[in-house]
Amino acid sequence: MEVSRGNDSVRKEVQKAAVLIEALPYIQFLQGKVVLIKLGGSAMTTPARVEEVLRDIVFMEAVGVKPVVVHGGGNAISLRMKDAGIAPRFIEGLRVTGRESIEIVREVLSGINKTLTRQISSLGGRAVGLSDREDNVIKARKLQPLFSDSMGNSNPIDIGFVGEVDRVETKPILKIIRSNKIPVIAPYGTDEDGQVYNINGDMTAGSIAAELKAEKLVFLTDVEGIMTKADQREQRQVLSSLKREEIVRLLKEETIVGGMIPKVTAGLYALEHGVKKIHIIDGRLKHSLLLEIFTDKRIGTEIVS
Numbered sequence: 001m002e003v004s005r006g007n008d009s010v011r012k013e014v015q016k017a018a019v020l021i022e023a024l025p026y027i028q029f030l031q032g033k034v035v036l037i038k039l040g041g042s043a044m045t046t047p048a049r050v051e052e053v054l055r056d057i058v059f060m061e062a063v064g065v066k067p068v069v070v071h072g073g074g075n076a077i078s079l080r081m082k083d084a085g086i087a088p089r090f091i092e093g094l095r096v097t098g099r100e101s102i103e104i105v106r107e108v109l110s111g112i113n114k115t116l117t118r119q120i121s122s123l124g125g126r127a128v129g130l131s132d133r134e135d136n137v138i139k140a141r142k143l144q145p146l147f148s149d150s151m152g153n154s155n156p157i158d159i160g161f162v163g164e165v166d167r168v169e170t171k172p173i174l175k176i177i178r179s180n181k182i183p184v185i186a187p188y189g190t191d192e193d194g195q196v197y198n199i200n201g202d203m204t205a206g207s208i209a210a211e212l213k214a215e216k217l218v219f220l221t222d223v224e225g226i227m228t229k230a231d232q233r234e235q236r237q238v239l240s241s242l243k244r245e246e247i248v249r250l251l252k253e254e255t256i257v258g259g260m261i262p263k264v265t266a267g268l269y270a271l272e273h274g275v276k277k278i279h280i281i282d283g284r285l286k287h288s289l290l291l292e293i294f295t296d297k298r299i300g301t302e303i304v305s
Contacts, residue, residue: 035217036209044073071187281300
């Protein structure tokens, strides 16, 4: 004989069902569409946090969305460099990458890539890593950034084997997507001579999302989103939805600074090349990825044309 459960227990089950119903139109809309996820350092701080994010990505795959993952690895690269007796050095946010350092960069990113791919498989998903030289899909060219001197003149500076995306070989990525698997891509590229270049992960994500004409580009970061400037009278607040022209204004006003700059720059590039929407969300919040794309709740910042 079955005993009926209490009202509280039933109410909780009903609430769970309501969440699923709320997600249904979003799932239906996104079925078969590419969502590119930039898995940054904030979502890779602990093994438990990594597993939570990857489980969300496996859920996306299971309901018919086509996730593509681009991962970072900056903290791990710095630690490996220190172990090798090389002091990490940055110029305006760009890692100076010498001949020894670039091999460390490649090894670390390749290792992270293989680990993430195995973890996705262990969670019931299917993933293919793209990190070795022979399957690298990012063709790079050397980056020679301009920096202003004390006189205000802009001059190029050599920061070693740091590159930018020249082009993306989409065929291998699309082949993986069409086989209902998750591409996991390391953010480095090679030039025509096979030389490896370290590339900013956010810019890599933006370029790949643009080439794939992704429906969404999601940056998992370590802040709540794009914030208002600090004010003596009011606390900083998350700007939940912004248009392209508003982003340009916020950059000029220096409301957007630091590590947020490459994210919005990559996002604007992606929007200009066919991506429908950009999301910048807090990767430290459990299930932030699912909450942002499958519910009515706005937990970060979205950028639209």
